[in-house]
Amino acid sequence: MIPFSPPRIDQKIIDEVTAALKSGWITTGPRTRKLENQLSAFCGNPTTLCVNSATSGLELMLRWFGVGEGDEVIIPAYTYAATANVVIHCGAIPVLVDVRKDFNISIQQVESAITSRTKVIMPVDFGGWPCNYQELNALVRKKDIVSLFSAKSQAQKTLGRILILSDAAHSLGAKFNGKRTGSLTDVSVFSFHAVKNLTTAEGGAISLNLPEPFDNEAVYQELRVKSLHGQNKDALAKMQIGNWKYDVVEAGYKMNMTDIQAAIGLVELERYEEDTLPRRKSICIQYINLFRNHAWAILPTVHDLIDQKHEAESSCHLFPLRIHGVHEEQRDRIIQLISQKNVAVNVHFLPLPMLSFYRNSGYEISKYPITYSLYENEISLPVYYDLSDDQVRQVADTVISSVEEVLNS
Numbered sequence: 001m002i003p004f005s006p007p008r009i010d011q012k013i014i015d016e017v018t019a020a021l022k023s024g025w026i027t028t029g030p031r032t033r034k035l036e037n038q039l040s041a042f043c044g045n046p047t048t049l050c051v052n053s054a055t056s057g058l059e060l061m062l063r064w065f066g067v068g069e070g071d072e073v074i075i076p077a078y079t080y081a082a083t084a085n086v087v088i089h090c091g092a093i094p095v096l097v098d099v100r101k102d103f104n105i106s107i108q109q110v111e112s113a114i115t116s117r118t119k120v121i122m123p124v125d126f127g128g129w130p131c132n133y134q135e136l137n138a139l140v141r142k143k144d145i146v147s148l149f150s151a152k153s154q155a156q157k158t159l160g161r162i163l164i165l166s167d168a169a170h171s172l173g174a175k176f177n178g179k180r181t182g183s184l185t186d187v188s189v190f191s192f193h194a195v196k197n198l199t200t201a202e203g204g205a206i207s208l209n210l211p212e213p214f215d216n217e218a219v220y221q222e223l224r225v226k227s228l229h230g231q232n233k234d235a236l237a238k239m240q241i242g243n244w245k246y247d248v249v250e251a252g253y254k255m256n257m258t259d260i261q262a263a264i265g266l267v268e269l270e271r272y273e274e275d276t277l278p279r280r281k282s283i284c285i286q287y288i289n290l291f292r293n294h295a296w297a298i299l300p301t302v303h304d305l306i307d308q309k310h311e312a313e314s315s316c317h318l319f320p321l322r323i324h325g326v327h328e329e330q331r332d333r334i335i336q337l338i339s340q341k342n343v344a345v346n347v348h349f350l351p352l353p354m355l356s357f358y359r360n361s362g363y364e365i366s367k368y369p370i371t372y373s374l375y376e377n378e379i380s381l382p383v384y385y386d387l388s389d390d391q392v393r394q395v396a397d398t399v400i401s402s403v404e405e406v407l408n409s
């Protein structure tokens with residue numbers, strides 16, 4: 001049986017987690033701070049806050065920006081539910097727009113969806129393929145779009161325009177025009193969930209890259225307080241003898257990362273660039289070579305230009321294979337055949353308008369034709385560090401025979 005994306009848990013991870021457990025400090029502390037610093041160094045952004053999930057990180061940023069009742073947040077229709085759920089949590093309205101053939105949000109569609117209520121755009125780097133951040137960053141700075149913006153909170157007044165909050169759950173290590181995600185736009189949020197490229201079991205990070213006149217370090221301190229009850233001292237600071245007294249300055253959240261999680265993340269990050277990313281890329285390139293001669297295979301891009309202009313490199317989080325001319329029911333049959341041959345595959349994702357909650361809220365899949373056309377014939381193949389070259393061939397053979405069985409039936 002070939003699983004879909006098991007985490008890479010080896011002796012090194014076990015040793016570091018054991019060391020954290022034995023250190024006498026298991027909640028947020030030195031290992032979390034070290035991971036934050038190393039993430040900033042890796043991504044090239046000023047500062048990073050680790051949290052307990054990407055979902056928490058996205059919600060914390062929406063709340064920090066003062067998003068609430070009546071506000072609109074533009075997101076792609078083709079994403080995981082977390083992107084939309086956090087907008088609902090804040091009492092705001094998720095405005096769904098269609099994607100492009102590369103699975104990423106359509107910037108033309110974003111532009112037509114902007115109103116005077118738009119506060120945030122949350123693009124998603126689908127499968128690790130970065131969005132066109134040059135165009136997104138330029139869009140929110142356009143004169144007519146800036147003049148539409150109506151600032152309520154202090155952060156909104158300081159920014160003076162729509163915030164770009166990237167859902168970078170898939171794209172740690174991806175590059176666009178020579179820069180890494182995390183340093184490509186205002187704020188990016190990574191996920192370290194068990195199935196993601198870099199894991200801490202559960203976890204996430206907020207990469208701050210806010211423009212002048214924001215002081216990213218000051219925003220970091222503000223978010224750190226917000227992420228831990230609104231308390232002005234964290235547990236480590238309170239531990240210092242005689243330093244027991246604290247204050248709560250707001251009704252904050254409980255979103256902090258623990259040092260046990262950070263211990264896993266530190267090992268993962270140390271080998272990420274030299275070992276994890278090249279292996280993932282190699283697997284994707286092998287798939288491309290194994291499928292390229294099959295006329296029915298529509299292959300994802302790993303390393304190429306976006307819009308014939310911007311050099312981009314994927315973090316190879318997913319391998320979203322598509323089967324030309326196949327509709328939803330045939331795709332589901334192909335998956336059933338693949339599963340019977342003991343290979344685990346997936347579909348990324350069920351588009352938001354097809355999920356009960358969003359469908360019942362009035363979103364209709366017929367309004368997102370590209371999203372549906374990608375979804376109906378998409379099959380995500382296994383990509384993980386320990387997947388051997390032989391197994392890659394086995395996956396490809398299994399997929400090819402299953403697709404041909406359905407196409408010829």
Ligand SMILES: *Cc1c(COP(=O)(O)O)cnc(C)c1O
Nearest residue numbers: 053054055080082169191192193
């Ligand atoms: C996994 C994922 C999230 C949520 O990440 P968590 O760390 O589990 O909260 C958000 N958006 C997308 C696109 C994801 O795939």
